[in-house]
Amino acid sequence: MQKTKVTISILLVVVTGAAAIGDTPSVAYPSSYRNWQHVKSMIIEPSHSLADPFEGIHHVYGNAKAMQGLAAGQYKRGAVFVFDLLAIEEVDATVAEADRKRIDVMEYDAERFAETGGWGFVTFVGDSTTERLEQDVVTACYACHVAAKPSAYVFSKYRK
Amino acid sequence: MQKTKVTISILLVVVTGAAAIGDTPSVAYPSSYRNWQHVKSMIIEPSHSLADPFEGIHHVYGNAKAMQGLAAGQYKRGAVFVFDLLAIEEVDATVAEADRKRIDVMEYDAERFAETGGWGFVTFVGDSTTERLEQDVVTACYACHVAAKPSAYVFSKYRK
Numbered sequence: 551m552q553k554t555k556v557t558i559s560i561l562l563v564v565v566t567g568a569a570a571i572g573d574t575p576s577v578a579y580p581s582s583y584r585n586w587q588h589v590k591s592m593i594i595e596p597s598h599s600l601a602d603p604f605e606g607i608h609h610v611y612g613n614a615k616a617m618q619g620l621a622a623g624q625y626k627r628g629a630v631f632v633f634d635l636l637a638i639e640e641v642d643a644t645v646a647e648a649d650r651k652r653i654d655v656m657e658y659d660a661e662r663f664a665e666t667g668g669w670g671f672v673t674f675v676g677d678s679t680t681e682r683l684e685q686d687v688v689t690a691c692y693a694c695h696v697a698a699k700p701s702a703y704v705f706s707k708y709r710k
Numbered sequence: 711m712q713k714t715k716v717t718i719s720i721l722l723v724v725v726t727g728a729a730a731i732g733d734t735p736s737v738a739y740p741s742s743y744r745n746w747q748h749v750k751s752m753i754i755e756p757s758h759s760l761a762d763p764f765e766g767i768h769h770v771y772g773n774a775k776a777m778q779g780l781a782a783g784q785y786k787r788g789a790v791f792v793f794d795l796l797a798i799e800e801v802d803a804t805v806a807e808a809d810r811k812r813i814d815v816m817e818y819d820a821e822r823f824a825e826t827g828g829w830g831f832v833t834f835v836g837d838s839t840t841e842r843l844e845q846d847v848v849t850a851c852y853a854c855h856v857a858a859k860p861s862a863y864v865f866s867k868y869r870k
Contacts, residue, residue: 584870588748588769590807598803609748643758645805647750647869677870709807710744710837 577657577672579679583632586611589620589706593638593645606651608635610706619658620708623701625668629658631704650677654691656704666692667703737817737832739839743792746771749780749866753798753805766811768795770866779818780868783861785828789818791864810837814851816863826852827863 580586589610596605611632612620619625632655637648656669663670671691673683685691695703740746749770756765771792772780779785792815797808816829823830831851833843845851855863 585747587745588771591751591767591769592807593753593805595803595805601803607751609751611748643755643761645753645755647752650870710810 577655577670579674580613580630580632580653580655581679583611583613583630583634583653583655586613586632587617589617589631590709603652604635606635606637607645607647608633610634612706615658619702620704620706625658625702625704627659627661631656631706652676652683656691656695667695667699669695669703737815737830739834740773740790740792740813740815741839743771743773743790743794743813743815746773746792747777749777749791750869763812764795766795766797767805767807768793770794772866775818779862780864780866785818785862785864787819787821791816791866812836812843816851816855827855827859829855829863 589612591607591609593607594601594604598605611634613628613630615626615629616631619629632653634653635651637651638645639648640646652673652675654671654673656671657663658668659670660668666688669692671687673685673690675681675683692703695705698705701707749772751767751769753767754761754764758765771794773788773790775786775789776791779789792813794813795811797811798805799808800806812833812835814831814833816831817823818828819830820828826848829852831847833845833850835841835843852863855865858865861867
C-alpha cells in the first residue's frame, strides 16, 4: 500500500510537469509536406515590410484536411499548412530557388490552440526537422494572421 | 455475308484513319497534375533568351513514376512531368502569380515516343484541357531537351 502511494505521487509529478510544458502546445514537424499539394507561391522582395524574415520565394503546401478546409472556408482538427521559404538567386535572367531559410507550420486544433484562433504555429530553421525558432507565436504569427480572420486565419486562397 | 463484308470494310477505314492521326502520338491532358508532387519553381525574366514563350513563373510537377525516375535517373512508361507556366505581377514589393499561360507536358513511353528520346510532348493553352498548341514538338520541345540527355532529357533536378 505504501509502495502504491509513492508510485502515484511520482506519476502526479510527471503529469504536472508535462502540463507545465504543455502551456505552449507543440506542433510536430510535418515530415511529408513536400508530397502535399502545392497551393501557391510568391516572392517577397527586399523592400517589403515583411522582408525580415520572409524575403525570398515561398511555397505554401496543404495536407488533405487543409485542402478540404480551404475549399470549405473552415477547418477540422489535423489540417496543416506549411509556408516553405527558400532564398532566391538571380542567374542569367532567371530567379532560381536557393537554400531553404525556414518552414512555418500552422496546424488546426480548436481545443489545443484555442488561444490563437484554433491554429498552432511553429517555425523550423533551415532544413532542420528539430530546431525550432524560439519566438512568441502570439506576436510573431497569430497577430498577423488575425487580419485573415474572415478566411479562418488563412491567407492563401485556392487557385486552380 | 454481304453485310458482314461491308461492316469490316468500314471498320478498316476507321482504323486506317486513326493510324494516320497516330503519326504524331498524342499525350493526354494530365487531369490531376495539381495534386502531384511539386518538384521546383523558377522565374524566367523578360531578357531571358527563352522569355518568348516562357516568361513568368513556372512550377514543375511530377507524378509518382516521374518522381521515381527523377531519383533513379531513368524513367518508366507512364512517367509524366508538367511545366505549369503562370504570368506574374509585381504588387507591393511582391511577385505574385497571375493567369496561367500554358502547361507543357512530357510523358515517357520508350516505344510510342522513340523518335524524341522516349518522351512525348504537348502544350495546352491557358487553362484549357483540350486546346493544344499547334507546333512541331521536335523543334519546339525535343531540340532543347536534347541538352539534358545525360539526365534522360529532364532539366529538373530533385531538391528536398
